Amino acid sequence: MTATAFQFDDVTFAYRTQRALEGVSLTIRSGERVALLGANGSGKSTLLRMMDALCFPASGTATAFAAPLTEAAFQDDATNYAFRRRVGLVFQNPDVQLFNPTVSDELAFGPLQLGWEKPKVRDAVDTVSARFGIAHLKDRPPHRLSGGEKKRVALASVLITEPDVLLLDEPTAALDPASRANLVGFLAREPGAGRTVVTATHDLDIVEDIADRAIVLAEGRVVADGPVLAVLHDVDLLRRTHLVFEHRHSHGGPPAGSHGHMHSSRQEG
Amino acid sequence: MxxxxxxxxxxxxxxxxxxxxxxxxxxxxxxxALDAEATATRPGFLQSVDPRIKVLALVALIVATTATRSLVVLAALFVAAVALALISRIGPGRLARQVWVGVLIFSGIIVLPAIFLVPGTPIVHLPVVGWAITLQGLRSAAFVVGRAETAATLALLIVLTTPWPHVLKALASLGVxxxxxxxxxxxxxxxxxxxxxxxxxxxxxxxxxxxxxxxxxxxxxxxxxxxxxxxxxxxxxxxxxxxxxxRGYRGEVRLLHDFHTRPPDWVFLAIALAVPALILGLQP
Structure with a gap:
């Protein structure tokens, strides 16, 4: 039987007075590829941050690898280090994640904080930069990189420690089409069998490539959970949760030749 | 533009x-900052020195600048700073724009009263008001302006010849x-x-x-x-x-250092350290 990576039971969370999660219950098993779908403000990012122990339930229970996800538990260094070795989060805004002076320092940051020996860190930096095609950027400051390069460095800086769980927050946000295609291609093949990958997105076009299961959130609640194709074919659900909208357009002919069809929110932009 | x-x-x-x-x-x-980064990666003498050695050496020269009580030594240090800039492909025009003019105005305003207020031998009297500019006052002003110009030039050389990440790593490896x-x-x-x-x-x-x-x-x-x-x-x-x-941060930052020191770097450091040592040792 596959082990459980995350178990959430009736979890709520609020930012001051604003509810972000409301009665969320779900189980994510090790090795699963899950997409968290939802419009802006649906609670995806908060759920992802909770899975990374950056915020904790106000009520309900959450566990990661059968250990409680609570603020008290994470005061303990050993618990914290054990968890950080196993779970990595790629933030939506790479400028948030890339805070070191150079790309090389960025890649080394995680392993050094986790107590790796320096020779091992140097080897890992070389290996991961070659794997992600960023070896030529190693001495560059992150703020001089393009959006696509920043995303690749952010991903590499998390995957360098080979975490069991990879959490991705809107990985394709603000990428040009070529960078987006590269990143999706990577996500579709690279994380490797056995790694749990949870991706928060409202870019429906990539979901089928990067996930097998989809969880739909709306106003902080789980409103659907099932195989990706079943969720993507439930147009009513997608429309209700503002993930698609009806769009009418013509193909250059007279108005009578126009037709309507569904668009995802990414296509809108 | x-x-x-x-x-x-x-x-x-x-x-x-x-x-x-x-x-x-x-x-x-x-x-x-972009311009400084470009200069720091250009070939040149200081650009090739191990950043730790460079920071130590130039700080030693700044210490010498503040320690000396001789205008001749101060002038020699200023000339040395300009020479270091030239062999590092930084022209005097750039130094003038980025340091000398600003420092002269700033420190000049501060020391202006001293040329009248420091008691000593009058060398000239201002017309109308009749205030006397004294030799000792001028000397004091020259020390302040000279020290500020030389120290600022040396500090600028660190920034202009070292990529900022290397300055940070050098500081960390020097115990900051x-x-x-x-x-x-x-x-x-x-x-x-x-x-x-x-x-x-x-x-x-x-x-x-x-x-x-x-x-x-x-x-x-x-x-x-x-x-x-x-x-x-x-x-x-x-x-x-x-x-x-x-990514595992718990309040303690850990860094990688991968600098390599060459024999000429040690020679440069030895000379730079000898200057303040000689000044402090020899002057009465």
Whole structure:
């Protein structure tokens, strides 16, 4: 039987007075590829941050690898280090994640904080930069990189420690089409069998490539959970949760030749 | 050029507000940082020195500058600083623009009263007021200005010949606390993100203004913009902290150092350390 990576039971969370999660219950098993779908403000990012122990339930229970996800538990260094070795989060805004002076320092940051020996860190930096095609950027400051390069460095800086769980927050946000295609291609093949990958997105076009299961959130609640194709074919659900909208357009002919069809929110932009 | 690039009207009718001036200043700072980065990666004498050795050596020369009580030695140190700049492909024109003029004005204003107030041998009297400029006063002023010019030139050489990440690593490997180095590094890193945010705010504001605003309204918008930028800074700081925690940060920054020291670097350091030692040892 596959082990459980995350178990959430009736979890709520609020930012001051604003509810972000409301009665969320779900189980994510090790090795699963899950997409968290939802419009802006649906609670995806908060759920992802909770899975990374950056915020904790106000009520309900959450566990990661059968250990409680609570603020008290994470005061303990050993618990914290054990968890950080196993779970990595790629933030939506790479400028948030890339805070070191150079790309090389960025890649080394995680392993050094986790107590790796320096020779091992140097080897890992070389290996991961070659794997992600960023070896030529190693001495560059992150703020001089393009959006696509920043995303690749952010991903590499998390995957360098080979975490069991990879959490991705809107990985394709603000990428040009070529960078987006590269990143999706990577996500579709690279994380490797056995790694749990949870991706928060409202870019429906990539979901089928990067996930097998989809969880739909709306106003902080789980409103659907099932195989990706079943969720993507439930147009009513997608429309209700503002993930698609009806769009009418013509193909250059007279108005009578126009037709309507569904668009995802990414296509809108 | 900068005015056109960042949407400030060049027709002369629009008056540049405080926010515009502030953002233009930040944009110029960004351009300056880019230029410094380009210089630091160019071939040259100081560029080739191990950054740790360079920081130590130039700091030693700054110490010598502040320690000497001889104008001749001070002049020699200034000449040495200029020579180091020249063999590092930094011209005197650039030094004059970036250091000498500014330092001369700033320190000159401070020491101006001293040339009249320090008692000593009068060498000339000002017409009308009859104040006497004394030899001792001039000497004191020359020391202050000379020390400020030389020390600032040497400090600028560190910045212009060393990529900023290497300056930080050099500081860390010389025993500066890692937290202080991390704060310096992040300040430099995120100032560019905030410059970008400030510029976007200014552009968004200008794109919606169709008529000149009165002073009160301009001040109100400036205060709002500063408040928004502050709020963004807090939000960014909080997110960056979360990103650090997510990768195992627990309050202690650990860094990799991979510098290599060559024999000529040691020679340079020995000479640089000998200068303050000789000055402090020999002068009465």
């Amino acid at each position: 900068a005015d056109q690039r960042y949407g400030i009207c060049g027709c002369g009718r629009g008056r540049r507000g405080a926010l515009d001036s502030l953002v233009l200043g930040l944009v110029n700072a960004e351009a300056y 606390p890692a937290a202080a180095v991390a704060v310096l590094g992040m300040t430099y890193r995120y100032v560019f993100v905030l410059i970008e945010a400030a510029r976007h705010m200014m552009e968004a504001r200008r794109s919606r203004i169709v008529a000149p605003l009165d002073g009160r309204e301009r001040r109100r918008m400036l205060m709002t913009a500063i408040g928004m930028l502050l709020a963004k800074t807090f939000a960014l700081g909080s997110d960056v902290h979360a990103a650090m925690i997510a």
